[in-house]
Amino acid sequence: MDGDRRAEIARVGLVTCLRGLVQAVLALAVGIPLFVMTVLSIAFIPLGVGVFLAPASLSALRSFANIQRMWAAEWSGVPVPLPYRPEPANAHNPFRRLWWMLSDPATWRDLLWLVVNMPVGLALGLLPACLLVYGVEGMFVAPWLGQITAYGWGPFWPLEAWGIVGVVAPVALGALLTAVSLPVGPWILKGHALVAQALLSPARTALAERVRELTETRTETVDASAAELRRIERDLHDGAQARLVALSMNIGLAEQLMKQDPEAAQELLAEARSASGQALTELRDLVRGIHPPVLAERGLDGAVRALALSLPLPVEVGVDVPGRAEAPVESAAYFAVAEMLANVVKHSGAGRAWVRIEHAGDRLRMIVGDDGVGGADPASGSGMRGIERRLAAFDGTMAVTSPSGGPTVVTMELPCALSSPKTSPSSGTG
Template sequence: MVSEPLRAYGRRVLTSLYPNLFRAVVQIVVAFTVNLPLFILAVLSIAFIPLGVGVVLAPVVFQAIRSVADQQRTWAAEWSGVAIPSPYRPEPAGAANPWRRLRWLLADPASWRDLVWTILNVPVALVLGVLAGGLAVYGLEGVFLAPWLALISGYGWGPFWPLEDWGAAGIAGSVVLGAALVAVGGPVGPFFLKAHALFGQSLLAPTRAALAARVEQLAESRSETVDASAAELRRIERDLHDGAQARLVALSMSIGLAEEMMKHDPEMAAKLLAEARESSGTALTELRDLVRGIHPPVLAERGLDGAVRALALTLPLPVEVRIDLSGRPGGGPAGRGRLEAPVESAAYFAVAEMLANVVKHSRARRAWLQIEHSGDRLIMIIGDDGTGGADPAAGSGMGGIERRLAAFDGTMAVTSPPGGPTVVTMELPCALSSPRTSPSSGTG
């Protein structure tokens, strides 16, 4: 009678056979039907770049390789628990231009590691796939198929058994060795699949140099964010001390003096109270302006779209505004959502500072503003027909905008030749929340 532990082990072996075999077959099929053709196409597309055909073909092929590599990352995590982070550089502004897209893809070291993985995965997937699923299948053939063929024809084959006239010994040997292969091949299959995942991780994950650069970038960004926050707090404190606080102190003194003058000189007391009322209105205006500088109420109520449109109306020059936050190729308000509050605030103040620069420094007669959400990025483009020559290092406020965006892994690119025009492109990685769950979905 077979013991319960042995039966439990047998059930585990048989249960693991199907997923191991399926995954091994998938890896082998993908390697030969997808990886190998993509590698050949990639080599040909690179060779055809001087002819112009490769300029269009190479980006398509490398994007396809990235898609296959991303699928491999998903399988490695789901099947073997091996996490492979994405190492790719973010897509730059203007990547729709074929030359810029080609330069972005070929300048990324991760693209070349993907290409190496694409060709090396062909033999590696074959060997590890056969070991992951083939041993158990070969063992099952030795247990069930080979003995029946031997009984019918007198000849047979089995694990480690030559083609010959068998007999009872041959059949018994085939069954025993086949069962041993099944017993071993089932449990070790996941280890070979994990070995394949680790092979993919060695080429598809970010390199140590890339991780070190990323850590350095994050440390620098954090430092700049802390400095910017400290400067913002000092500004708020200064504005409160020099503005509203001073006016409130003067208001208190005026009211106190009016109380003293009420008995002896009611006319002067009335005049002091009128001045106090005027001072209170000025202090209230300054407090409102200070609050708007921290987080404009219109931004909380109407979102980035409404806040930016309201801001553009206050400028002394015409601003053409085009905003699409639908996140869909066709646009439209039906799909409009909201950005996360910190990202929304950073985007608003970046646009506000840039428009303020246009008014103060550009001598422009008109400006234009375009904001759209594409994929997982918010793209903001501000341009003007002014004199040009804008330099982020010249202390015009652009450096502060760049630091504010860097805190969210955002980027800023400035094109401003002498004589103009000036075009500033800012990008922020972000996602849109659902319109039903957005912060202002219930407001009018």
């Protein structure tokens, strides 16, 4: 067991040396060009060209910082959460994208980390390998080199020309240094990860803002859930429950008339049968409003297509989602699309509508558009506000573009991880 443990320590130490060398090389080979490119692109913003160059360089900086976050977690067990603000729906606009990045405090923390990481990453990255190399040099090179030349070589040169001491002392110190370097290397690498964690993690102000947003979202979600429960209770009381009470009364009356007036009893039973069918239909509609069975069976793709077929205007549906989202996220996405299509039918005066659903970058994007009169305002109606609350419960966003005269385009996004990948996406017309 001791031999296996020593072999594992040696393996981990060697891997740590390689990882440290990779970090040291990237700290300079990537850090210096990226820093120069980022600073110049920001300086060129007043000239116009920086509007396009700065987002590209800042995106590269974020990618480089995200690599360090990943390595810190995987190599040293040091988690470094992502501090970036959510990407706005209109980020394709270069000015909006530039403002989104420059106004995010995490961007400037990334830039500070890039500057600090050049010397720190170089020093801490090289240190494990240097300790190991100098230890090996002390055991196998320094004693004999000192006997050949009067100048010696390496960190042991003062001892190398002292006869037998010049042989034994470097070997002993080299062995000690080699033995220490293997278990100490991972701790040095972890020190580098802790530096990254201190600079790349969300700031306290960002965390406080996030707590405030989550508190507001939780309150809105609780209110929306309470309103939904009241709606279900009202629908049950005014619909299916009333029909079932009437059904029970008709059946009881039919039992009393069965011997005295069989024809009247038969009419009451016929009414009861019709009432039971209507009650069953209302219960099915109510269940469908809570969680459509087609959504559980066929997923978001099939549910949206079935919804489009039930509308009184043509709806083009395109879905590119290579898998299934978690049930709550899938349900929120479905009802957001359903509410938007209901608004199209009620208010837009459109002749056609379209739905695009895609998954990219761990986000589910839903775009609902129509060729109606436009002028949609989320602040003026409860429908869109309800969608915003539903999406906000999952850290989702909604953006509305609806100039007077149309068209109206609503873009909704949800953070989403997929499972159960499908063989191919599909699209078509509903």
